Amino acid sequence: MSVLKNDSILRTLRGEKTSYTPSWIMRQAGRYLPEYRATRKNAGSFLELCKNTDFATEVTLQPLDRFPYLDASILFSDILTIPDAMGLGLHFVEGEGPKFSHPLKDESSIQKLDIPNVEEELSYVFQAVKSIKQALNGRVPLIGFAGSPWTLATYMVEGQGGTDFLTIKKMAYARPDLMEHILKITTESVSRYLALQINAGADVVMIFDSWGGVLADREYEPLSLNYMKVIIQNLNLMGYENTPKIIFTKGGGQWLHKQAKSGAQALGVDWQTSLSNARQIVKDKLTLQGNLDPAILLSNPKAIEGAAKAILDDYGIGERHIFNLGHGITQFTPPENVQCLLETIRDYSPQFHI
């Protein structure tokens, strides 16, 4: 494996000194880029793009070619590959997001749920990781990822995302046994999945807990955080204790003190959270990643510069901040606004690394 030319993100994840605040952008390879839309057209569907090694490699590298100030790449894939491998029938409806043809609608379908043969069923993902690593040739680290067990379960039970979560919550409250079965199966699957991504070359892994924030205060730990902890423990036991792990519960800013004990090296922070407060909570023992509101990138250079500087000022002098958005970049973002953001970070942040 080639030595990394830019290891600033890895250094920041370890709390080591860098000369500026490193950055990457959630969903940095995506529809806001004309070159992505062109590749997507050739690939066919979103899933076909994910499953094709060459196309997945191509789009993963596109933002790096356009924005030399990006300090990491992230595997082009989807959090729902695991339930798809479990046989739930993932498909994407244009303008409506991901859906499952066979959601877990009754007790018998839940009882039948089993850990898929991750290595075989998801070999296209590990192939993509290998291919991307080769294409990167050490430019920046590659981040692998998976969805959190709770987040995957919401899609698996509700059949789609962005619902009112009443079906899964009713199950969690009325049938905790069924809920636990789904979460355990999913936790084991995600553990194997991330281990194989690391094995294929991923330098960092991130667990996206996109819907952990809908849980009640006293349910977040038992239903989401504890399973993420188990995944981290599993990876450590499998010999991947040196691979940095990031967890990100969107809407979970009130639970950073709990997340700080997860074993992860870094926590994602959405835009509702003050970075300086978050920093006090994690006492500089963990790295924080965030937290620009993606909507700012729809405005203008002056507003973007102001917001980026405010975030860097809020974190202040210190080595444990990775600049990112608080959620995926929207498809309506003009690419030149991303350039403006990244330039602002690179120009303004060295004063905080002294």
Place this chain on the structure above:
Amino acid sequence: MSVLKNDSILRTLRGEKTSYTPSWIMRQAGRYLPEYRATRKNAGSFLELCKNTDFATEVTLQPLDRFPYLDASILFSDILTIPDAMGLGLHFVEGEGPKFSHPLKDESSIQKLDIPNVEEELSYVFQAVKSIKQALNGRVPLIGFAGSPWTLATYMVEGQGGTDFLTIKKMAYARPDLMEHILKITTESVSRYLALQINAGADVVMIFDSWGGVLADREYEPLSLNYMKVIIQNLNLMGYENTPKIIFTKGGGQWLHKQAKSGAQALGVDWQTSLSNARQIVKDKLTLQGNLDPAILLSNPKAIEGAAKAILDDYGIGERHIFNLGHGITQFTPPENVQCLLETIRDYSPQFHI
């Protein structure tokens, strides 16, 4: 005006002793009740129901007749009556929620926006307040309400609720002058609206900031909280300083310390927030209202009892807690589960009032 027979909510809002934890339920008059659905059928549309004094009175009292343990009534109406009075053309699409026929889509429509003649255009609301007060005959207090300026603005600009808020956020970041104009006009309108509700008999007023939680940490105060503060100041200046005011920013649990300085006597708390943490933040100087996850009411008596007791335990011994949900009750709730909840609160809470 008749003397209140049950003033427990008012006492709790003032921090005075009660013998149990008082409770009411957001959207307690609504589709989960068969008697509501029957009245609604006779009334026609949701808006026709709101605008008809007799029907609005009837449905406001329905939950009180069914659940004798409810300690407050709340005006049956909608937060969007104000933008409707501004001429934006409110209508409800079945299964899709409220929409505006004439959202604020361009600069000229925003510049033309003006404070409506609240007293005249919304006379049906004040008529309903008077009629409900008469029908209540002092049983419990009546809560009046309005949407927060930011929340109303989201509907007015986006044209509907539950969007990604990109249109209004882009405006807020790129054209703060237009954003300010909308918020100022709305703030003045809401101030007059709540004053007239109090004048008609409302014992308490609540400001619903349903979408304040989508704002970035550094935008919440300038774009939402500060305008709620102005409304409270306006009401106090108009002579309504003795009418308790409640503000509730859904998703705003990280900003309770800021809300505590709003001038409100009580803060709504959603289910993501720990009540004991919230209590520490407001230092017992404000009353907290919440915070059951409405989804629990879809489960079973055992789970409901457990969750209600956990909330009462979490708040602990003290006089400044009004039990409520963390959001409106869902239409799928079996009414007997509400009875179970209210009985649990009434049976279990006296130990915290010693």
